Amino acid sequence: MRLTFLGTGTSQGVPVIGCRCVVCSSDDPRDKRLRSSALVEVDGHRLLIDAGPDLRQQLLRAGVDDLDAVLLTHEHMDHIAGMDDLRAISFAHEPPKSVDIYADAPTLQAVRRVYEYAFAEHRYPGIPEFALHTIERSSFHVGPVSVTPVEVRHLHLPVRGFRIGGLTYITDAKTIPPAEREKIRGSEVLVLNALRRKEHIAHLNLDEALALVEELRPTRAYFTHISHWMGLHAEVELPPNVQLAYDGLVVDL
Ligand SMILES: [Zn+2]
Numbered sequence: 001m002r003l004t005f006l007g008t009g010t011s012q013g014v015p016v017i018g019c020r021c022v023v024c025s026s027d028d029p030r031d032k033r034l035r036s037s038a039l040v041e042v043d044g045h046r047l048l049i050d051a052g053p054d055l056r057q058q059l060l061r062a063g064v065d066d067l068d069a070v071l072l073t074h075e076h077m078d079h080i081a082g083m084d085d086l087r088a089i090s091f092a093h094e095p096p097k098s099v100d101i102y103a104d105a106p107t108l109q110a111v112r113r114v115y116e117y118a119f120a121e122h123r124y125p126g127i128p129e130f131a132l133h134t135i136e137r138s139s140f141h142v143g144p145v146s147v148t149p150v151e152v153r154h155l156h157l158p159v160r161g162f163r164i165g166g167l168t169y170i171t172d173a174k175t176i177p178p179a180e181r182e183k184i185r186g187s188e189v190l191v192l193n194a195l196r197r198k199e200h201i202a203h204l205n206l207d208e209a210l211a212l213v214e215e216l217r218p219t220r221a222y223f224t225h226i227s228h229w230m231g232l233h234a235e236v237e238l239p240p241n242v243q244l245a246y247d248g249l250v251v252d253l
């Protein structure tokens with residue numbers, strides 16, 4: 001299994017428009033963070049986690065020309081705003097294929113609202129084709145690939161994390177209920193959001209993410225959904241089995 005971080009930034013990305021801080025001005029490519037998204041490849045099957053506003057650039061940069069599924073964590077725009085560009089995946093097939101979208105019911109409701117034209121009775125030619133699949137609490141399959149949803153909390157909003165074999169990918173969590181933590185245990189690779197050093201009402205900060213790594217004991221952990229307030233990538237000190245993810249980072253499991 002291969003995990004590729006397509007984006008590791010928080011909702012505004014890094015650099016932030018108009019910001020002249022040391023991180024936003026940095027020449028280190030690891031300080032340039034598109035909105036959070038990841039590609040998981042398992043036995044030739046390609047699963048995209050989240051489709052934010054940088055999706056087009058991310059798929060071009062990673063050379064992705066087809067997807068077997070798109071898994072959405074929640075409805076916030078930094079996770080769904082790029083879905084119109086999924087039409088390139090549809091139209092790479094003849095006849096065009098519907099792109100399979102997996103998300104919980106509230107997230108799919110938001111997708112229907114935001115992309116209303118894709119579900120209209122009289123559809124304009126060339127618009128995206130989505131096949132929506134509702135995720136419940138139990139595991140589901142994308143082809144032969146088993147995916148277990150992990151429900152975390154983003155302030156009050158439920159967000160889906162995903163366990164796929166030895167990988168658990170969680171973003172936009174502030175808290176993880178005890179029963180859900182059991183689904184994460186035994187992960188070889190744990191991806192968690194870590195926004196910044198200071199506390200935040202809806203996101204784990206660095207200390208909270210580190211405490212979860214300590215408790216859940218993955219072999220390796222990577223932090224994502226990072227803001228410019230975290231500091232320069234090169235200057236964030238972490239335990240040996242933990243690192244800040246950066247755009248383009250590839251992790252093999
Ligand atoms: Zn987000």
Ligand SMILES: [Zn+2]
Pocket residue numbers: 015016019020021022023024025228
């Ligand atoms: Zn900045």
Ligand SMILES: [Zn+2]
Pocket residue numbers: 074076154172
């Ligand atoms: Zn969010």
